[in-house]
Amino acid sequence: MTSSLALTAWQNLPAAFAKLDPRHLWRSPVIMVVWVGSVLTTVLSVLDPSVFSVGVTVWLWATVLFANLAEAVAEGRGKAQADTLRRTRTETTARRLAADGTEEEVPGTALALGDHVVVEAGQVIPGDGDVVEGVATVDESAITGESAPVIRESGGDRCAVTGGTTVLSDRIVVRITSKPGETFIDRMIALVEGASRQKTPNEIALSILLTTLTIIFVLAVGAIQPMAVYSGQRLSMVVLVALLVCLIPTTIGALLSAIGIAGMDRLVQRNVLAMSGRAVEAAGDVSTLLLDKTGTITYGNRRASELVPVHSVAREELARAAYLSSLADETPEGRSIVEYTVEDGVDASALGDVTALRRAGAEVVEFSATTRMSGVDLPDGARVRKGAGSAVSAWVRENGGTVGSDLEVHVDGISASGGTPLVVAEAAPGEAPRVLGVVHLKDVVKPGMAERFAQLREMGIRTVMITGDNPLTAKAIAEEAGVDDYLAEATPEDKMALIKKEQEGGRLVAMTGDGTNDAPALAQADVGVAMNTGTSAAKEAGNMVDLDSDPTKLIDVVAIGKQLLITRGALTTFSIANDVAKYFAIIPAMFVGVFPGLQALNVMGLSSPSSAMLSAVIFNALVIVALIPLALRGVRYRPLSAHAMLRRNLLVYGLGGVVVPFVGIKAIDLVVSLIPGL
Numbered sequence: 147m148t149s150s151l152a153l154t155a156w157q158n159l160p161a162a163f164a165k166l167d168p169r170h171l172w173r174s175p176v177i178m179v180v181w182v183g184s185v186l187t188t189v190l191s192v193l194d195p196s197v198f199s200v201g202v203t204v205w206l207w208a209t210v211l212f213a214n215l216a217e218a219v220a221e222g223r224g225k226a227q228a229d230t231l232r233r234t235r236t237e238t239t240a241r242r243l244a245a246d247g248t249e250e251e252v253p254g255t256a257l258a259l260g261d262h263v264v265v266e267a268g269q270v271i272p273g274d275g276d277v278v279e280g281v282a283t284v285d286e287s288a289i290t291g292e293s294a295p296v297i298r299e300s301g302g303d304r305c306a307v308t309g310g311t312t313v314l315s316d317r318i319v320v321r322i323t324s325k326p327g328e329t330f331i332d333r334m335i336a337l338v339e340g341a342s343r344q345k346t347p348n349e350i351a352l353s354i355l356l357t358t359l360t361i362i363f364v365l366a367v368g369a370i371q372p373m374a375v376y377s378g379q380r381l382s383m384v385v386l387v388a389l390l391v392c393l394i395p396t397t398i399g400a401l402l403s404a405i406g407i408a409g410m411d412r413l414v415q416r417n418v419l420a421m422s423g424r425a426v427e428a429a430g431d432v433s434t435l436l437l438d439k440t441g442t443i444t445y446g447n448r449r450a451s452e453l454v455p456v457h458s459v460a461r462e463e464l465a466r467a468a469y470l471s472s473l474a475d476e477t478p479e480g481r482s483i484v485e486y487t488v489e490d491g492v493d494a495s496a497l498g499d500v501t502a503l504r505r506a507g508a509e510v511v512e513f514s515a516t517t518r519m520s521g522v523d524l525p526d527g528a529r530v531r532k533g534a535g536s537a538v539s540a541w542v543r544e545n546g547g548t549v550g551s552d553l554e555v556h557v558d559g560i561s562a563s564g565g566t567p568l569v570v571a572e573a574a575p576g577e578a579p580r581v582l583g584v585v586h587l588k589d590v591v592k593p594g595m596a597e598r599f600a601q602l603r604e605m606g607i608r609t610v611m612i613t614g615d616n617p618l619t620a621k622a623i624a625e626e627a628g629v630d631d632y633l634a635e636a637t638p639e640d641k642m643a644l645i646k647k648e649q650e651g652g653r654l655v656a657m658t659g660d661g662t663n664d665a666p667a668l669a670q671a672d673v674g675v676a677m678n679t680g681t682s683a684a685k686e687a688g689n690m691v692d693l694d695s696d697p698t699k700l701i702d703v704v705a706i707g708k709q710l711l712i713t714r715g716a717l718t719t720f721s722i723a724n725d726v727a728k729y730f731a732i733i734p735a736m737f738v739g740v741f742p743g744l745q746a747l748n749v750m751g752l753s754s755p756s757s758a759m760l761s762a763v764i765f766n767a768l769v770i771v772a773l774i775p776l777a778l779r780g781v782r783y784r785p786l787s788a789h790a791m792l793r794r795n796l797l798v799y800g801l802g803g804v805v806v807p808f809v810g811i812k813a814i815d816l817v818v819s820l821i822p823g824l
């Protein structure tokens with residue numbers, strides 16, 4: 147580990163040198179001050195060379211270089227990954243569909259938003275988009291590193307495909323949703339390279355604190371000179387610069403950006419792409435996690451598994467209506483009902499397919515999360531509907547029909563088992579609608595959920611499942627999955643409202659979801675993790691994408707966020723404690739010539755004022771290098787209470803920060819004092 151890090155450091159040395167450019171450095175005011183100091187002492191050493199001034203100058207430049215190295219090494223880790231991604235972004239040819247249905251071949255870079263392209267087995271998907279027709283298995287290993295094929299299909303919440311991935315079987319039509327150069331892979335590259343990285347609010351606040359401290363120390367060191375002159379010992383400019391650099395918080399100033407980059411990088415290692423550093427930090431402070439049910443807690447391919455007719459209705463009649471209402475329903479639920487009813491013996495050829503129905507003048511009622519219903523109005527005036535029990539019952543009553551009492555029994559039975567009941571109703575031409583029965587949609591809870599939600603509970607995070615499903619189904623699934631609470635029959639607006647309510651009082655909320663109806667909530671949440679299997683809308687709205695589509699990944703995300711905050715806090719504590727200690731370690735040695743009484747305070751017994759000064763500067767520079775591994779790896783995170791964590795860190799990094807300089811400077815002084823001419 148250490149040796150490989152040394153190698154990486156060596157490889158990134160050119161990048162560190164390139165960062166000596168002040169146009170880069172101004173982003174870090176503390177290091178910028180060291181840079182100005184280095185330029186100053188360089189000029190002074192040329193004008194009036196001495197072993198001391200040359201020594202200080204060399205080590206001041208080393209300080210700036212080490213700070214750059216920390217950042218360069220952190221960025222370097224992402225660069226390798228970016229190179230791999232670039233290789234997958236090969237030139238593709240797209241088969242674009244014209245309005246009249248004819249195909250033309252165009253370069254993938256020529257695709258515009260809204261274009262439709264055909265992709266068949268063995269071909270690379272030319273851009274990001276949503277599948278609008280067909281089902282296919284897709285190899286997404288180019289972005290996820292996972293070789294198992296995944297299913298992408300039109301209509302549902304698993305319709306998003308990523309440019310650069312390969313279709314393994316079948317044929318799909320994809321509507322392009324990203325412009326060339328702004329695709330998911332382009333964004334991933336920019337992200338892992340740190341090109342799009344901006345300072346987070348916490349980083350800005352810390353930078354302001356560090357800059358303020360720096361200004362205070364510039365003034366304080368400036369005030370030392372008159373005192374020194376008064377006591378008859380004018381200090382050289384080199385000494386003043388050296389003293390200043392030792393006192394300002396160079397350690398944290400040097401490592402701050404590396405800590406942030408490394409945090410993002412740790413997420414990438416877990417297959418999570420964070421679009422902003424702010425989201426990573428927010429994850430460290432999350433108190434509530436909202437999860438969407440279907441596709442997040444469950445596998446998300448709700449499939450028809452049973453037909454339950456109500457009293458006095460024949461099973462065939464229910465099957466026929468369920469088939470008709472689903473013919474044009476492109477959702478996975480709809481397609482599974484068509485498959486099931488055909489297998490069940492519905493005569494598809496007699497009833498006709500979608501095109502035939504449409505041609506004859508049938509009107510399709512598409513499913514929406516708000517109406518919770520879908521269906522068709524047939525040319526002869528008959529109307530068929532299917533959907534959530536409450537929605538279809540309401541429709542039946544509004545149109546003058548009545549709902550029998552046995553419906554509720556069937557609906558509740560299916561719900562209690564964790565299934566989703568879809569009620570089917572039909573109105574003959576000119577007649578009031580009547581309920582025919584229920585389709586039982588089955589969905590399976592992903593394994594291992596309960597254990598991981600228990601882990602979140604230990605971290606102090608409350609989990610709430612939100613679903614468009616009815617309260618009974620929601621309750622059954624919530625119990626099986628082990629979430630703390632649930633909200634049923636939630637519309638997209640309800641999801642938003644719940645997040646806003648949770649956010650009251652400054653609490654941070656995370657949300658995982660996959661559907662288009664989750665998009666507004668994902669955007670509103672402080673941490674919005676979109677499943678990679680989800681829709682483009684969800685992926686656009688969130689500020690993180692989980693390539694593995696694992697909702698419990700949030701545990702890792704929270705741990706990484708906490709670790710980032712803790713690491714930054716620990717190293718800030720260490721840095722400032724260090725500076726204070728350095729002050730007490732070197733001041734007595736510096737002034738011992740003027741005030742012999744200070745000898746009593748010179749407990750370190752440093753050999754001479756200039757040796758003490760130079761040793762402190764060297765120590766100051768070496769501390770940065772020594773802490774690069776910790777900045778990159780992060781302080782170890784344990785699920786402790788925030789209070790216990792703070793106490794522990796103050797002890798380790800605060801006390802450590804005070805002690806280490808005394809030992810370090812003494813050791814360096816023993817070596818430095820051997821240099822002739824000092």
Ligand SMILES: Nc1ncnc2c1ncn2[C@@H]1O[C@H](COP(=O)(O)OP(=O)(O)OP(=O)(O)O)[C@@H](O)[C@H]1O
Nearest residue numbers: 438439440513515518519520533534612613614615
């Ligand atoms: N294709 C469909 N046709 C008619 N009704 C449907 C269809 N799909 C789902 N429904 C009904 O609408 C309700 C809401 O579905 P939706 O998929 O929007 O839920 P959701 O908000 O995504 O919830 P979840 O958290 O479970 O994903 C479902 O519980 C079901 O009763």
Ligand SMILES: [K+]
Nearest residue numbers: 391392394396
């Ligand atoms: K310092």
Ligand SMILES: [Mg+2]
Nearest residue numbers: 303438440661
């Ligand atoms: Mg959903």
